[in-house]
Amino acid sequence: MKEPTPRQKEIVNVAIRLIAGKGMPYLTIKHIAEEIGISEPAIYRHFDSKHDILMAVLGHFETVSLRIRDQLQRQNGNGLEQIRRFMFDRYALFSDNPDLAKVLFAEEMFMNDEQLAKKILGIMHQHRDLLFNAIQKGQKEKEIRSDIDADHLFHFIVGSMRLLVNRWSFSGFAFDLKHEGSTLWQAVEIMIKPD
Amino acid sequence: MKEPTPRQKEIVNVAIRLIAGKGMPYLTIKHIAEEIGISEPAIYRHFDSKHDILMAVLGHFETVSLRIRDQLQRQNGNGLEQIRRFMFDRYALFSDNPDLAKVLFAEEMFMNDEQLAKKILGIMHQHRDLLFNAIQKGQKEKEIRSDIDADHLFHFIVGSMRLLVNRWSFSGFAFDLKHEGSTLWQAVEIMIKPD
DNA sequence: GATATATTAGTTAGTGATAACTAACCAATA
DNA sequence: TATTGGTTAGTTATCACTAACTAATATATC
DSSP, X not given: OOOOOHHHHHHHHHHHHHHXXXXXXGOOHXXXXXXXXXXXGGGGGTOSOHHHHHHHHHHHXXXXXXXXXXXXXXXXXXXXXXXXXXXXXXXXHHHHOHHHHHHHTOGGGGTTSHHHHHHHHHHHHHHHHHHHHHHHHHHHTTSSOSSSOHHHHHHHHHHHHHHHHHHHHHXXXXXXXXXXXHHHHXXXXXXXXXX | OOOOOHHHHHHHHHHHHHHHHHOGGGOOHHHHHHHHTSXXXXXXXXXXXXXXHHHHHHHHHHHHHHHHHHHHHXXXXXXXXXXXXXXXXXXXXXXXXXXXXXXXXXXXXXXXXXXXXXXXXXXXXXXXXXXXXXHHHHHHTTSSOSXXXXXXXXXXXXXXXXXXXXXXXXXXXXXXXXXXXXXXXXXXXXXXXXX
């Protein structure tokens, strides 16, 4: 868990940009090197293998995710407010880093390699736990309806968010994600409130 | 739009199985040929290029989708019933063909090639129209709540279904999709009904 | 403080594996 | 006799990665 060097951070950022822009097959050591402006073997002074670069990409996602989680836990609002903040944080994050949205919500791209798959499933599990707990907390506090399983509510909330982000991504970021996310949240709020 | 020959169908099925099982990078002409038990160049007697094979894979998805759509339109139920049948049909389809679920809900894999991307976006649009119309119909018929935009309802319904199928797929098909899909639908029904 | 040494981050050139695809040929069948 | 669907033996391109070398800088020793 060492801090990456500036050059390593640069390589990771270029990798994310290349994957988002031209797809995983385009991510080659050669293209990364060209983008940075150094030779191909120079990349290997900073990472032992391509696999390690992809692990570092996922490591970056993990870091960002943990930062958001810790922020949420410090603020310590009620269940509903925690979910709202989580959603808005993510819409803001993706708006500022569209490449990140494109790569992070296309998990299949990492699923070929066992180690990468394990790492990304870990990140997903983290998110799930966070939201699941917030939903259950909201149900206990009577801010969220209890006639529907927390599990199903989770599917609504996260599923609709993911679909929105995916549509935004496929559209070439053609609409204002923060605005659409906000109106989607209003609809979510109406539906998950108690009768 | 010619009917594919038996050998072409075989190649398409093998391609889907390989993509689902080992990921897109594993889909090579060599592996397809090995799986079928013929030589590599023999594949080129049936398809001009690898790209054409992938187009045929998407053509297969399109055919399946159109079949479901026509079936739905013939039955001509009310809006809510149409949505319900659509969902159950898809859960049944995926339960019988897990490979199809794995590939069809991983659109990013086709997004590198412009032509493939266009085709898959067309299929997605078709689904969207179908469900969107059913939702609006249900709202007119007062079976579905009108205090929430059809667009947002679409995100709930489809988003939650996609998330469920993806989780099923990532879990290695570890639970009964038809059963979980059915309980998810009950929750959907409660939430989208009018107050 | 000057000098020797080690480390860092780069270079050019090249390796072996594998990808998509082609050429040329052949046996069975329409 | 032409077509269909196979074969073996290649081609060219590109991949991840290595070998060997070098300039510049940091560090240690006298």
